[in-house]
Amino acid sequence: xxxxxxxxxxxxxxxxxxxxxxxxxxxxxxxxxxxxxxxxxxxxxxxxxxxxxxxxxxxxxxxxxxxxxxxxxxxxxxxxxxxxxxxxxxxxxxxxxxxxxxxxxxxxxxxxxxxxxxxxxxxxxxxxxxxxxxxxxxxxxxxxxxxxxxxxxxxxxxxxxx
Amino acid sequence: xxxxxxxxxxxxxxxxxxxxxxxxxxxxxxxxxxxxxxxxxxxxxxxxxxxxxxxxxxxxxxxxxxxxxxxxxxxxxxxxxxxxxxxxxxxxxxxxxxxxxxxxxxxxxxxxxxxxxxxxxxxxxxxxxxxxxxxxxxxxxxxxxxxxxxxxxxxxxxxxxxxxxxxxxxxxxxxxxxxxxxxxxxxxxxxxxxxxxxxxxxxxxxxxxxxxxxxxxxxxxxxxxxxxxxxxxxxxxxxxxxxxxxxxxxxxxxxxxxxxxxxxxxxxxxxxxxxxxxxxxxxxxxxxxxxxxxxxxxxxxxxxxxxxxxxxxxxxxxxxxxxxxxxxxxxxxxxxxxxxxxxxxxxxxxxxxxxxxxxxxxxxxxxxxxxxxxxxxxxxxxxxxxxxxxxxxxxxxxxxxxxxxxxxxxxxxxxxxxxxxxxxxxxxxxxxxxxxxxxxxxxxxxxxxxxxxxxxxxxxxxxxxxxxxxxxxxxxxxxxxxxxxxxxxxxxxxxxxxxxxx
Numbered sequence: 001x002x003x004x005x006x007x008x009x010x011x012x013x014x015x016x017x018x019x020x021x022x023x024x025x026x027x028x029x030x031x032x033x034x035x036x037x038x039x040x041x042x043x044x045x046x047x048x049x050x051x052x053x054x055x056x057x058x059x060x061x062x063x064x065x066x067x068x069x070x071x072x073x074x075x076x077x078x079x080x081x082x083x084x085x086x087x088x089x090x091x092x093x094x095x096x097x098x099x100x101x102x103x104x105x106x107x108x109x110x111x112x113x114x115x116x117x118x119x120x121x122x123x124x125x126x127x128x129x130x131x132x133x134x135x136x137x138x139x140x141x142x143x144x145x146x147x148x149x150x151x152x153x154x155x156x157x158x159x160x161x162x
Numbered sequence: 163x164x165x166x167x168x169x170x171x172x173x174x175x176x177x178x179x180x181x182x183x184x185x186x187x188x189x190x191x192x193x194x195x196x197x198x199x200x201x202x203x204x205x206x207x208x209x210x211x212x213x214x215x216x217x218x219x220x221x222x223x224x225x226x227x228x229x230x231x232x233x234x235x236x237x238x239x240x241x242x243x244x245x246x247x248x249x250x251x252x253x254x255x256x257x258x259x260x261x262x263x264x265x266x267x268x269x270x271x272x273x274x275x276x277x278x279x280x281x282x283x284x285x286x287x288x289x290x291x292x293x294x295x296x297x298x299x300x301x302x303x304x305x306x307x308x309x310x311x312x313x314x315x316x317x318x319x320x321x322x323x324x325x326x327x328x329x330x331x332x333x334x335x336x337x338x339x340x341x342x343x344x345x346x347x348x349x350x351x352x353x354x355x356x357x358x359x360x361x362x363x364x365x366x367x368x369x370x371x372x373x374x375x376x377x378x379x380x381x382x383x384x385x386x387x388x389x390x391x392x393x394x395x396x397x398x399x400x401x402x403x404x405x406x407x408x409x410x411x412x413x414x415x416x417x418x419x420x421x422x423x424x425x426x427x428x429x430x431x432x433x434x435x436x437x438x439x440x441x442x443x444x445x446x447x448x449x450x451x452x453x454x455x456x457x458x459x460x461x462x463x464x465x466x467x468x469x470x471x472x473x474x475x476x477x478x479x480x481x482x483x484x485x486x487x488x489x490x491x492x493x494x495x496x497x498x499x500x501x502x503x504x505x506x507x508x509x510x511x512x513x514x515x516x517x518x519x520x521x522x523x524x525x526x527x528x529x530x531x532x533x534x535x536x537x538x539x540x541x542x543x544x545x546x547x548x549x550x551x552x553x554x555x556x557x558x559x560x561x562x563x564x565x566x567x568x569x570x571x572x573x574x575x576x577x578x579x580x581x582x583x584x585x586x587x588x589x590x591x592x593x594x595x596x597x598x599x600x601x602x603x604x605x606x607x608x609x610x611x612x613x614x615x616x617x618x619x620x621x622x623x624x625x626x627x628x629x630x631x632x633x634x635x636x637x638x639x640x641x642x643x644x645x646x647x648x649x650x651x652x653x654x655x656x657x658x659x660x661x662x663x664x
Contacts, residue, residue, distance in 0.1 A: 015590040016326065023329055030336055033351055041616070042348035045608040046339045053332035060325040080382035088381045089374075089582055092557055096574045104562075111561065112554045119553035121384035132550065139555065143562055151197075151205050153566040 012068040020057040027053040087118045103158025108140040172520035180221040181525040185532050188228025195242045195369050195563045199229035200487040207495045215499045216514045220521030226488045227279050227471045227525055234271040234464055239264055239544045242373035247431025247467035250439040254459030259388050261455055268537035269402040270457055271464040278465030279526035281417035282472025287519045294480035297425050306610030307637040309603040312436045314644040316596045327596040334600020337362050345612045357572040366564045366577040367601055371594040373560050374581020381553050388545050397534050405457050412442050412458050413465050420466030424473020430486045431467035438466030444647050479503050
């Protein structure tokens with residue numbers, strides 16, 4: 001009995017193979033970087049690992065081409081919001097990047113409040129509008145004192161406020 | 163056996179209060195992602211300078227033991243190891259929490275931590291001087307093989323695709339070599355960036371790879387973070403005690419492994435947990451359930467990482483060589499107090515050492531009620547807090563926790579970036595655990611390998627350097643057993659079935 005080649009293509013772990021190709025690129029860049037190292041102590045280990053990584057990636061791609069099987073990656077939840085995911089990462093990155101200028105408290109409040117809005121699925125009742133920002137402020141200020149005053153971590157004050 | 167006078171000295175009201183306060187403070191600090199046991203001890207060291215040495219040691223030991231246990235909360239409830247020692251706790255702890263058994267996992271972790279802590283302290287009390295010799299017997303090549311032993315766990319963590327696990331581990335090993343090389347001081351893979359000079363901080367990477375993907379998925383749907391299949395019904399202590407009794411050999415074996423790994427300078431709780439997990443999985447009758455919420459997995463890692471506390475004190479006190487990073491801080495505090503560690507410490511300063519060891523027993527026992535209460539509170543908080551509060555709280559804690567490790571905003575950016583990479587890789591079927599394993603074990607493996615290679619090449623005994631030392635051979639045997647035991651066992655079971663069918 002002949003198998004339908006289209007069905008095989010559909011069942012291939014395309015994501016896994018593409019990722020393996022990206023990993024080959026990473027390993028090649030690593031190998032290229034090791035060529036400028038003079039001391040063998042520096043390059044023996046990463047070079048061995050990079051070569052092994054290329055070998056495993058080639059094996060994975062070849063295996064998928066010869067014996068196609070579906071990937072075992074996580075299945076996205078039905079109705080999951082990509083916009084919220086992107087917004088979450090952006091909020092974390094932006095508030096962290098602004099920390100040297102805004103300082104820890106202002107950027108922390110910004111991160112907390114924006115992520116709170118992104119993660120909110122319930123209606124904004126009057127109670128929530130009042131209590132949630134208060135809790136957020138208390139949390140950020142509380143953590144500031146815990147880290148800055150008790151644990152003596154030098155949190156950024158913010159160049160705008162200096 | 164040391165006299166009862168030291169026990170009574172440890173049981174003064176002051177020491178009891180110090181042990182209790184230390185355990186509570188350590189547990190809370192350890193439960194916050196980014197704050198490690200080392201940091202917990204280091205931050206609280208200055209307040210011990212005015213205390214008698216034994217009381218100071220009891221307080222520091224209590225903080226240390228509490229912080230190691232506290233790491234389990236975030237590992238179980240948020241899939242983020244609170245401390246590196248709790249990495250392996252995520253493997254089965256979080257799946258247990260996801261299916262609605264988070265409270266059971268927390269209680270099991272508490273019981274296992276107490277057991278491990280007691281076993282470690284017992285070894286410290288009874289066998290410290292002879293066991294300290296073990297630390298001296300371990301050379302670079304043994305550390306290399308130990309790291310490779312840890313890497314064999316990849317087969318268990320690959321979730322059905324060994325090749326993807328191996329690729330992930332290689333990626334982690336490459337990540338571990340970013341920055342200034344430890345032996346040759348060459349700058350590697352920074353591509354001219356100042357930010358990468360210091361390398362990728364392990365705890366930041368852990369937080370990114372484990373916690374950020376959870377947050378990204380959490381924010382995408384209105385579903386609850388953890389499934390609650392029943393109304394909270396107390397600590398589930400009886401159920402946990404039954405499970406602990408059922409798997410008592412796993413508990414004891416893991417505790418002994420934790421103690422022995424703790425004795426090795428630089429190895430620490432994360433390696434102890436990984437090795438104990440690997441052994442528990444190999445020896446279990448439920449091997450295939452590991453990684454899907456198997457209580458034995460939680461027991462193994464939590465008992466092993468807490469056993470490193472007592473184990474780590476053995477070389478610290480007997481040889482003056484710190485077994486784990488928090489031991490180095492404690493050693494410094496002892497030197498400031500004028501206590502000279504060394505082989506004669508147990509005879510010349512018996513009142514300090516034995517009072518401290520009994521104090522460590524006391525702190526570990528006190529961890530049972532405090533750990534259960536704090537654990538239950540942590541569980542209830544996680545399952546009842548609305549998503550709109552939980553997500554920003556955890557996200558904020560990952561930022562401040564990562565920042566506080568090296569006071570570096572770049573580390574926070576790297577942590578978030580690694581988190582996004584981890585999420586994408588997970589979608590493509592690449593589990594984050596092999597990457598983390600490679601990242602943690604990479605430095606130990608490379609250092610051991612390069613040092614052994616250099617010594618072997620210089621003495622022209624390269625082969626015998628790697629394959630001719632008894633401890634190395636024993637570890638190699640365990641590596642082989644760990645890799646091939648599942649195959650041997652499957653074949654053996656198949657043969658038995660065939661025989662019984664005939």
